[in-house]
Amino acid sequence: MISLLYLLIVPLLGLIALLVNRREKRISDMFLLLLVFIVDSALFFVGIIVGFSTFNLMLVPSIDFAFSLGITGISLPFLLLAVALPALGLVSLYDEIKDDRNLFSIVYLISYLSLIGVFVSTNLLSFFIFWEFILVAFFFVIAFWGEEERRRIASMKFLIFTQFGSLTLLAAFILLFIYTGSFNLITIQSASSSLPAFIAQVCFFLVLVTALIKMPIFPFHSWLPDAHVTAPTAGSILLAGVLLKMGGYALIQFGVLLFPSVVRSFQVPLLILGIFTTIYITLVASAQKDLKKIIAYSSIFYMSLAFIGAVSLSNLGLDGAIFLMVSHGFIAGMLFALAGILKEKTGTRLINELGGLAKNLPMFAFFIMFSVIATLGVPGLSNFIGELVVFFGSYQVYPFVLLALIGALVATFYYTNAAKLMLFSAQNKKFSGVTDISTLEMLQLGLFSVFILVLGILPGILFGGITL
Amino acid sequence: MITPNPQYALVFGALLLIVLDAIRLNRNSSITRTLHYFVLGVLVLALVLEIAFGNLYVSYFQSTQYSYFVNGFILFIATLIYAFMLFDNREHSVSIDIVFIISVLGATLTVLASNFMSLLISVEMLSVSAYAMVFFEKNKARLEGAMKYIVTSVLAFILLIFGISLIYVSSGSLSFSSTASAPLIPTLAGIALVVAGLAFKGTLVPFHMWAPDVYQASFTPITAFLTSVSKAAVLIAMIRVFFVGLNFAAPFMTVMFMILAVATIFLASFLAMVQENIKRLLVYSSIAQAGFAFIGIALLNSIGVAAAVFYVFSFAIADALVFLAYSVFEDSGIMDRKDAHKMSGVSKLSEVSLFIGVLSLAGVPPTIGFFGKLLIFASLLTYGYLYIVLLIFFIILFSTFFYLGLLRDMKLFSPYDKRTVAPRVGSLRIKEIIIMILLIALFAGVIFA
Numbered sequence: 001m002i003s004l005l006y007l008l009i010v011p012l013l014g015l016i017a018l019l020v021n022r023r024e025k026r027i028s029d030m031f032l033l034l035l036v037f038i039v040d041s042a043l044f045f046v047g048i049i050v051g052f053s054t055f056n057l058m059l060v061p062s063i064d065f066a067f068s069l070g071i072t073g074i075s076l077p078f079l080l081l082a083v084a085l086p087a088l089g090l091v092s093l094y095d096e097i098k099d100d101r102n103l104f105s106i107v108y109l110i111s112y113l114s115l116i117g118v119f120v121s122t123n124l125l126s127f128f129i130f131w132e133f134i135l136v137a138f139f140f141v142i143a144f145w146g147e148e149e150r151r152r153i154a155s156m157k158f159l160i161f162t163q164f165g166s167l168t169l170l171a172a173f174i175l176l177f178i179y180t181g182s183f184n185l186i187t188i189q190s191a192s193s194s195l196p197a198f199i200a201q202v203c204f205f206l207v208l209v210t211a212l213i214k215m216p217i218f219p220f221h222s223w224l225p226d227a228h229v230t231a232p233t234a235g236s237i238l239l240a241g242v243l244l245k246m247g248g249y250a251l252i253q254f255g256v257l258l259f260p261s262v263v264r265s266f267q268v269p270l271l272i273l274g275i276f277t278t279i280y281i282t283l284v285a286s287a288q289k290d291l292k293k294i295i296a297y298s299s300i301f302y303m304s305l306a307f308i309g310a311v312s313l314s315n316l317g318l319d320g321a322i323f324l325m326v327s328h329g330f331i332a333g334m335l336f337a338l339a340g341i342l343k344e345k346t347g348t349r350l351i352n353e354l355g356g357l358a359k360n361l362p363m364f365a366f367f368i369m370f371s372v373i374a375t376l377g378v379p380g381l382s383n384f385i386g387e388l389v390v391f392f393g394s395y396q397v398y399p400f401v402l403l404a405l406i407g408a409l410v411a412t413f414y415y416t417n418a419a420k421l422m423l424f425s426a427q428n429k430k431f432s433g434v435t436d437i438s439t440l441e442m443l444q445l446g447l448f449s450v451f452i453l454v455l456g457i458l459p460g461i462l463f464g465g466i467t468l
Numbered sequence: 469m470i471t472p473n474p475q476y477a478l479v480f481g482a483l484l485l486i487v488l489d490a491i492r493l494n495r496n497s498s499i500t501r502t503l504h505y506f507v508l509g510v511l512v513l514a515l516v517l518e519i520a521f522g523n524l525y526v527s528y529f530q531s532t533q534y535s536y537f538v539n540g541f542i543l544f545i546a547t548l549i550y551a552f553m554l555f556d557n558r559e560h561s562v563s564i565d566i567v568f569i570i571s572v573l574g575a576t577l578t579v580l581a582s583n584f585m586s587l588l589i590s591v592e593m594l595s596v597s598a599y600a601m602v603f604f605e606k607n608k609a610r611l612e613g614a615m616k617y618i619v620t621s622v623l624a625f626i627l628l629i630f631g632i633s634l635i636y637v638s639s640g641s642l643s644f645s646s647t648a649s650a651p652l653i654p655t656l657a658g659i660a661l662v663v664a665g666l667a668f669k670g671t672l673v674p675f676h677m678w679a680p681d682v683y684q685a686s687f688t689p690i691t692a693f694l695t696s697v698s699k700a701a702v703l704i705a706m707i708r709v710f711f712v713g714l715n716f717a718a719p720f721m722t723v724m725f726m727i728l729a730v731a732t733i734f735l736a737s738f739l740a741m742v743q744e745n746i747k748r749l750l751v752y753s754s755i756a757q758a759g760f761a762f763i764g765i766a767l768l769n770s771i772g773v774a775a776a777v778f779y780v781f782s783f784a785i786a787d788a789l790v791f792l793a794y795s796v797f798e799d800s801g802i803m804d805r806k807d808a809h810k811m812s813g814v815s816k817l818s819e820v821s822l823f824i825g826v827l828s829l830a831g832v833p834p835t836i837g838f839f840g841k842l843l844i845f846a847s848l849l850t851y852g853y854l855y856i857v858l859l860i861f862f863i864i865l866f867s868t869f870f871y872l873g874l875l876r877d878m879k880l881f882s883p884y885d886k887r888t889v890a891p892r893v894g895s896l897r898i899k900e901i902i903i904m905i906l907l908i909a910l911f912a913g914v915i916f917a
Contacts, residue, residue, distance in 0.1 A: 059914070060839075060917050065914070132832050144879075163868050164862075164865055170842070174845050
C-alpha cells in the first residue's frame with residue numbers, strides 16, 4: 001500500500017529544493033521539476049496496482065478540522081489528470097517562461113501540490129485550503145507571466161469570478177457542517193439524505209454556482225477566454241486540463257452524489273441550461289479568429305457536455321462525464337501546447353493571418369490534425385468514448401438532450417475550418433522560413449497523443465467508479 | 469487570598485517607572501535604555517502572570533469565560549509591539565513607556581469590566597494614554613493626529629457617559645445586567661448612546677471618520693497597537709455590554725447592529741479600494757475587520773460571541789503583523805503602492821510576512837483569518853442569516869480585489885535583477901524575529917478556534 005501522503009510529500013520536497021535553489025543555482029530547476037513529476041507519477045501508478053492507504057491527522061477538534069486523505073469513488077480519474085497532466089506541460093514551461101523561471105516553477109509546483117490535495121482530501125476544510133491555494137497561485141501566474149497588455153484585467157476577472165465560486169462552496173460546506181456536525185466527507189455522505197429538504201436545496205444551489213463558475217457554464221463563463229488568452233501556455237494547460245475539472249469534481253462530489261433528490265427535481269432546467277450552453281458556446285467559438293480563444297470556447301463546450309452527463313443522474317451519464325473530463329483534459333492540454341508553439345514560431349495565433357503551414361511544419365501539422373480529430377470524437381480516440389457514453393446515459397433519461405449534438409456539429413465546422421486555414425490554404429510568404437517543431441516538443445506532443453490513444457482504446461480503466 | 473495577577477504587575481510597573489524616571493540623576497540615553505528594558509520586563513512578567521494565574525477578580529472587574537484568552541493575546545501582542553519599538557532606530561522618551569504600560573493596563577481592564585463605571589474608567593485609561601502615544605515625537609503630522617483623536621474621543625466620552633447616566637437613571641444601578649428590568653425608553657436611549665460611544669473607539673461606521681487620519685499620522689508600531697490591542701479590547705468590551713446587558717430587545721438590536729456591521733464592512737472596503745497609500749489602505753482594511761467582528765457580536769448569542777472573540781484575535785494578530793512589517797518598509801521610504809515593488813531589497817522576510825498577513829486579512833486559508841471568517845459565517849448560517857452571508861460574499865470579493873492588488877504591486881514574484889531596491893535602514897535582525905513570531909502565531913492560532 002502506498003500512503004496518499006507520499007503523493008503530497010514529493011512535491012513538497014521539490015518545493016523546498018526549488019526554494020534552496022533560488023539563491024544559489026546548484027541543479028537545473030527543470031531537472032528538479034522533472035524528477036518530482038516522475039517520482040510522483042511512478043508512486044501513483046504503483047499505488048493504482050497495490051492500492052492507496054488513507055491518512056488522518058486531527059488538527060482542531062472543535063471545528064472538525066483534520067488533515068485527512070483518502071480515495072473516494074470518483075477521485076481516481078481526476079487524480080490521474082492532476083498527477084500526469086502538469087508533467088506534460090513541462091516542455092511548454094521550458095520553452096515559454098523566460099522571466100524568473102525558478103519562481104514560475106515554484107508557483108507551478110504549488111499548483112501541482114494543491115491539485116493533488118484537492119482530489120485526495122476527504123476533510124472539507126483541508127479540501128478548501130488546497131482549493132484556495134490554486135486560486136491564489138493561478139492569480140499570480142496570470143498577473144505576472146500573462147501577456148503584457150491584458151494581464152491586469154484578466155487576472156482580476158479570474159480572481160473575482162473564481163473567488164465568488166469559492167465563497168459559495170464554503171457557504172455550502174458550513175451549512176453541511178451545521179446540519180451534520182462534521183466536515184468529514186464520509187460522515188456527510190452518510191448523513192446527507194437526512195438533511196432538511198430546504199437546506200439540501202440551498203446547499204445544492206451554492207455548489208451549483210461554484211460549478212457553473214468553475215467549469216464554466218453559460219452565465220458565468222466570461223472569465224475563461226480572457227484567462228486562457230492571457231495566461232502563458234503552461235498555465236493554460238493547467239487551467240484547461242485540471243482547474244476546470246475541479247469544478248466538475250465539486251459538482252459531482254458535493255452536488256450530484258450528495259443531493260440526488262434535489263437534482264432530480266430540477267433536472268429539466270439544468271439539462272436545458274447545459275444544452276443551451278453547448279449550442280451558444282459553439283456559435284460563439286465559430287466566430288473566433290484567435291486559436292487560443294477557439295480552444296477556450298470549445299473547452300466550455302466539452303465541460304457543458306460533462307455537465308449534462310453529470311446532472312442526468314444515471315451511472316452511465318456520470319461515468320461518461322468523468323471520462324469526458326479526463327479525456328478533454330489531455331486533448332485541451334495538447335491543443336494549448338500546440339497554440340503556444342504556434343505563437344512562438346510565427347508570432348501570431350490569428351488563424352486568418354496564417355496559411356499553408358503544413359508545407360514547412362509537417363510534424364506540427366500532423367499533431368494539429370491529430371488533436372483536432374481527437375477533439376471531434378473520432379472513434380479510437382478518447383473523446384469519442386466520453387461523448388458517446390454521456391449521450392447514452394442522458395438519452396435514457398430525457399431524449400431531448402440529443403439537441404446538444406447540434407453543438408458537436410458546429411464544433412466540427414470550426415475546428416476543421418481553423419485547421420484548413422492554418423495548415424492547408426495558400427502559403428503565406430511571411431512564414432516560409434519557419435522551421436518544424438523540436439524533438440523535445442515532439443516528445444511532449446507524442447506523450448499527449450499516447451494518453452489520448454490509450455484512453456480511446458482501453459476506456460475500461462476509468463469506468464465503474466460510481467454507483468448512485 | 470490575593471493572587472499575583474498581571475494587572476498588579478502593570479500597575480506597580482507603571483508607578484515604579486514614574487518614580488524611577490523622576491529620581492534619576494541625569495538624562496543620558498543609557499539610563500533611558502535601561503528603563504526601556506524595565507518596561508519590556510514588566511510586560512513579559514504580566515504575560516507570564518496572566519498565563520500562570522489568570523485575571524483579576526475583584527468587585528467590578530470580573531473575568532468571564534473568554535477573558536483569559538483575550539487578555540493573554542492582548543498582552544502577547546502588546547509585548548511584541550513594545551519589543552519592536554524598543555529596537556527601532558527612533559528613540560522614544562520614558563513618558564511614552566509610561567503611557568504604553570497604562571494603556572495596556574486599560575486594555576486588560578476593559579476586557580474585565582463588569583460594570584458601566586469600571587468600563588468607563590478602563591476605556592478612558594486606554595484612550596487617554598493613546599492620545600499621548602499618537603503624539604509620539606514633536607512633529608506636526610503627529611500633533612495633528614493626536615488633536616483629531618482627542619477631539620473625537622472627547623465627543624465619544626461624552627456620549628458614553630451620557631448614555632451610562634441615562635441607564636443609571638432608569639434602572640438605578642450601574643451593573644450590565646440591570647438594563648434587563650428597567651423601563652424601556654430611557655434605557656434604550658442610553659444603550660444607543662453607549663453603542664455610539666463604544667463604536668467611536670471600535671471604529672464602526674458612521675463613527676469611524678477619525679480613524680484613518682489618526683492611524684495614518686501615528687508612528688507605525690503605535691498604529692499597530694491602536695488597531696490591534698486597543699480596538700480588540702473595545703470590541704470585546706462591547707460583547708460584555710451587549711451580550712450580558714441586552715437580553716430584552718435582542719431581535720431589534722440584532723437588526724440594528726447588523727446594519728452597523730455591514731455598513732462598516734461595505735464603506736471601509738470601498739474606501740480601501742481607492743487608496744494609493746499603503747498605510748491608509750491597511751487602516752481602512754482594519755476598519756472593515758472591526759465590522760466583521762461586530763457581526764459576531766450583533767448576533768447576541770453564545771455561538772456568535774465565540775466567533776467574534778476568535779475573529780478579534782485573528783485580526784488583532786494579522787493587523788499587528790502587517791503594520792509592524794510595513795513599518796520596516798516605511799523607514800526605507802516606501803509609502804505608496806507604486807513603490808511597493810521596492811520592498812524586497814529592504815527585508816525579504818518582512819515582505820513575505822506582509823504578504824501572508826494581507827492574505828490572512830483577505831481570508832485565504834490556511835491562515836487564521838480564514839478560520840475567523842469561517843466561524844463568523846458558521847454562526848450566521850446557524851441562525852439562518854443566509855442573505856447577510858451572500859451580501860458579505862460580495863464585499864469579500866471587493867476586498868480580495870484590493871488586497872491581492874496590493875500583493876500584485878509588491879511584485880514578490882518578480883526576478884531579482886529587474887527590481888529597483890530601496891535602502892535598508894539600521895539592523896533588522898530582532899525586528900524580523902518579532903515579525904516571525906507573529907507570523908507563526910498567524911498559523912498556529914487556529915488551535916484556539
